[in-house]
Amino acid sequence: MAARHPIYDADSETIREQIRRFCAREIEPHAEAWEEEGIFPRELYAKAGAAGILGLGFPEEYGGAGGGITYYCLVREELARTGFAGVRVGLMGLGIALPPILKLGSEEMKRRIAPEVLSGEKISALAISEPEGGSDVANLRTTARREGDEYIVNGEKTFISSGVRADYMTVAVRTGGPGMAGISLLVVEGDRPGISRTNLKKSGWWTSDTGHIHFDDVRVPASNLLGEENGGFKGIMNNFNLERLGIAASLIGSSRCCYEEAVRYAHERRTFGKLLAEHQVVRHKLVDMATGIQAMEGMLDNLVWRVTGGETCIAEIAMLKSFCGATHERIASEAVQIFGGAGIIRGHKVERIFRESKILSIGGGSSEVMKDLASRHLGWSA
């Protein structure tokens, strides 16, 4: 890093260094095997917890490491830079599951749940999407009916990251009438009777489980409600905003990995008696990749700064998310192109990143839905 930076300083660079050391020691040597076998070593949570990595961006009084949104983004960028998105997602589910608990939960719940999750002892997941409605959150159908001191939950959630392993699920449920005004957020413990969970097979992120979850008359104490009954929609939207900043940071990290791999390969591989990097066409590709990264970074730094200053930036974050999704897709694709046939063979990071590059143009709010959201917040929509 240069001596001056809009959001990072000497402390953040020390932390970046620590995260890189952690990745080099605990993730890089093993992740290829985990990914191929589709396993996630549970002890990695505790290791990342002890290293102070899980807690970055969370308040110290609840077991976090402090640092706010800047550090929330920094840790995601560095984990993504390994090129193992499945490991990052498997490890960092708490990044979207915990904030609603800390923002809306009772003091008792925060003290009970947050330290266990931030130390890596317990796993948490956020469950919003349903078979009938991913993009259309306001239409969700999973119900929670109040009966005495309990809610009784019925319905299903799908595509839930760490949904199978999670000890705590932050679940969006319908407690009232139709539309966004009837939605609440409820914490559901993974071991409650009536829950059944299956891992979905998918084209990438094999280290991270992606759960389909059935709730069949699941009884949950009413005190597990986050915030007001029927007031959950706003909390979900605020949480999406944070998630999308983190996704942008992850896409930047992953793009950097592609770029660095491509630069390295272009300086090793010879064709027509020259290094790839000596062909002007390849040099231009590398510059285009670097330009995309520079643009994404500029947008993210600016928005982290604005959000830290108290702005909400709904349209800007939505545009950031869709821009980063598309830019990352292009960078991953060009990296594979530079690798040629080798980029199609398993074992190269760019092969996996390209194969997985659609996921974050869909998850966390699809690009189309992001642009739709932006169009409604730019001040000109009908």
Place this chain on the structure above:
Amino acid sequence: MKVLVPVKRVIDYNVKIRVKPDGSGVETQNVKMSMNPFDEISIEEAVRMKEKGVAEEVIAVSMGPQQCQETLRTALAMGADRGIHVKTDDVLEPLAVAKMLKAIAEKEQPQMIIVGKQAIDDDCNQTGQMTAALLGWSQATFASVIELGEGTAKVTREIDGGLETVDIKLPAVVTSDLRLNEPRYASLPNIMKAKKKPIEEMDPASLGVDTTPRVKTLKVSEPPKRQGGVKVESVQELVSKLVNEAKVI
């Protein structure tokens, strides 16, 4: 007891070293610097002694330019209690460092100095031994295990072809090897706490040490570039090349 740990600011191990165009040394401008990895291991060992209750205070010392304070802050974030910065822009040879460590040890009276077995920039592997000799203390180099007794220590050393265990009397100088421990990660809360820990500044003159180098660097150059290899078709061809071209048999 007190434990003293010198920490050196070196070019980061990930950086590709470049020789300055005028051959006067290696490029350090705009190059990432970090704590010598063996010194991280020394700090970790000292902090573990403190956590076990066998050491009361861990003091980190760094010698060199202003930026050495960043290296000291890392040591403090890992758990050292306070820092000493001997500020100088001069080139420091192992003997000068050892003399300054001796002066600091005489003032601070630590029972143990844990020194990295070498620094990854010049790979001298001399400072620990010289410090022990100047102080007239016991020494145990290349430690992979340190067990403290009553005024003694049992140190397992990594030597060619095996391990050697030595019993030494304290005070002593121990130099740390790679397998002594795995240094911890400095967490953000600890980095913040480290800002409040004191760093005392001094200079070589106040320690009564003349740091004038005794060795003159004539020229620094890149190692010769590796030539591309060739594949041979047969054993006959290999032997003929070894005889006629390489002239080694």
